[in-house]
Amino acid sequence: MQIRLYNTMTRKLEEFKPITPNHVGYYNCGPTVYWDQHLGNMRTFLNADILKRMLLANGYTVNHVMNYTDVGHLTSDEDTGEDKMEKGAARENISVWEVAAKYIKSCERDMASLNILPPTHAVRATDHIKEQIELLQKLEKMGFTYEIPGDGIYYDTSKFPDYGALGGQNLSELKAGARIENNGKRNITDFALWKFSPRDSKRQMEWDSPWGVGFPGWHLECSAMSMKYLGDHFDIHSGGQEHIKVHHTNEIAQSEPIVGKPWVHYWVHWEWLMLKDGKMAKSSGSFWTVQGLIDKGYDPMTYRYLLLLGHYRQPIVFSFESLDAAATGYKNIIRKVADLMNDKSGDTDQDLYQQWHDKILAPVSDNLKTAEALVVIQDLLKDKTVNNTTKLALFGFIDDLLGLQFIDRATKLHKLESVEAPENVKELAQKRLEAKKSRDFALADSLRSEIDSLGWNVLDSVDGFKLVKKQ
RNA sequence: GGCCAGGUGGCAGAGUGGUUAUGCAGAGGACUGCAAAUCCUUCUAUGCCGGUUCGAUUCCGACCCUGGCCUCCA
Numbered sequence: 332m333q334i335r336l337y338n339t340m341t342r343k344l345e346e347f348k349p350i351t352p353n354h355v356g357y358y359n360c361g362p363t364v365y366w367d368q369h370l371g372n373m374r375t376f377l378n379a380d381i382l383k384r385m386l387l388a389n390g391y392t393v394n395h396v397m398n399y400t401d402v403g404h405l406t407s408d409e410d411t412g413e414d415k416m417e418k419g420a421a422r423e424n425i426s427v428w429e430v431a432a433k434y435i436k437s438c439e440r441d442m443a444s445l446n447i448l449p450p451t452h453a454v455r456a457t458d459h460i461k462e463q464i465e466l467l468q469k470l471e472k473m474g475f476t477y478e479i480p481g482d483g484i485y486y487d488t489s490k491f492p493d494y495g496a497l498g499g500q501n502l503s504e505l506k507a508g509a510r511i512e513n514n515g516k517r518n519i520t521d522f523a524l525w526k527f528s529p530r531d532s533k534r535q536m537e538w539d540s541p542w543g544v545g546f547p548g549w550h551l552e553c554s555a556m557s558m559k560y561l562g563d564h565f566d567i568h569s570g571g572q573e574h575i576k577v578h579h580t581n582e583i584a585q586s587e588p589i590v591g592k593p594w595v596h597y598w599v600h601w602e603w604l605m606l607k608d609g610k611m612a613k614s615s616g617s618f619w620t621v622q623g624l625i626d627k628g629y630d631p632m633t634y635r636y637l638l639l640l641g642h643y644r645q646p647i648v649f650s651f652e653s654l655d656a657a658a659t660g661y662k663n664i665i666r667k668v669a670d671l672m673n674d675k676s677g678d679t680d681q682d683l684y685q686q687w688h689d690k691i692l693a694p695v696s697d698n699l700k701t702a703e704a705l706v707v708i709q710d711l712l713k714d715k716t717v718n719n720t721t722k723l724a725l726f727g728f729i730d731d732l733l734g735l736q737f738i739d740r741a742t743k744l745h746k747l748e749s750v751e752a753p754e755n756v757k758e759l760a761q762k763r764l765e766a767k768k769s770r771d772f773a774l775a776d777s778l779r780s781e782i783d784s785l786g787w788n789v790l791d792s793v794d795g796f797k798l799v800k801k802q
Numbered sequence: 803g804g805c806c807a808g809g810u811g812g813c814a815g816a817g818u819g820g821u822u823a824u825g826c827a828g829a830g831g832a833c834u835g836c837a838a839a840u841c842c843u844u845c846u847a848u849g850c851c852g853g854u855u856c857g858a859u860u861c862c863g864a865c866c867c868u869g870g871c872c873u874c875c876a
Contacts, residue, residue, distance in 0.1 A: 375876040571876035653814050656826035702816050706824045772835050790838055
């Protein structure tokens, strides 16, 4: 099936063509692990998951790499900037290494809750210091670097003619719009490749290097690790949209002189999760995590469903009103899928299966239009010409593609409703039915409350009643 | 100041040069003593002004407004 993706580099929707047939090399920028990942962060990983599942459904093997940034970086190139990792350590009175371990774990837990497939390689920046130094040495040999004494090794962006192409700006435009001081840098856009440790204080994370003790610049890790695990050239690189102008622009500047152009074939960028009054961010204080939603009683699939109702290139406004609406919509589908399980007679109709399979996969393959696929799913549920067995088989495919765990939740619901009621409850229900027939509704209602107190709901049906164990 | 995205019904959010998704909520109905579930039907919309066109929500231009990025950020 044709796959199309919006490529930030060309600003066009492009047909996807892999470098190697039937295989995709894919790198998604992961989180800095200094705190719990909030729902906005998780949106990125969920989008990456959908992209990967779509590729898998189209028969590709996917080598998926995601980094954990566990090195602290200064928020500015001045020494006054804060280091989030060190700050996290101070906040919790544990070491920087413990901060990293703790929040990698919580991130993995939340990703699992959202049924996000683990990356093929989840890699840590601190495990790849050697590779980063080697990359820097290559750049140095090629004449792209210079030292600011007492500060660090910097990349000279004026040496890279295509600098800024991803963000659609050239160097002179960037200079014109700049709002920041340059602190001895040759160009406003130059960035640190290696920072020296401060002389007056000891950092918890620092390493020896040919240039002196210090730590790598932030952008270096993604270049170094993607080359290691995906080779010099690979298919797709994605990340949050805020990375376009700086992080990814700098990654390209570091990588293309070494590996040649184009380093990456498709650049994909995710939009943000918003709150009514701005973006969801850790710095704004109030933010929600997946675990927070679970603690509040939400099925995490509800959040996944909410995100899939929108499009990755569009902001989504998060509120509990919209989450509740998504929760109801999600539950309604579960209800219908569970009902399909009541009558599984008949075989899977292969023609119909293929037809609907393609109808569902097509929009997702077209730049990940999951909202359209969800519409097709509604159509499928309503279509009376497709038998239950075929529908259930299709929901198996839908779960593989969208990861919404419909079959799992429906199976649980169906099992719960299939539990046989004990004899005494059945007798009460039978008595109630008779009371109803003789129009003694007062008796009927008191019998129902008695059944209720025994832990069962009695539901009237055309042919009598149905007993469902209460949750 | 520079760059980018977007303004769709009560809410969330799609698609589309002409028959205007889908979900949630609302209304009516079937069923029902009530309740739950299910099914059917149904009301609300395309920021403003021009232009192109037989016809624009969809294309073009101006305007207004909102949001994001440019500094660590998913």
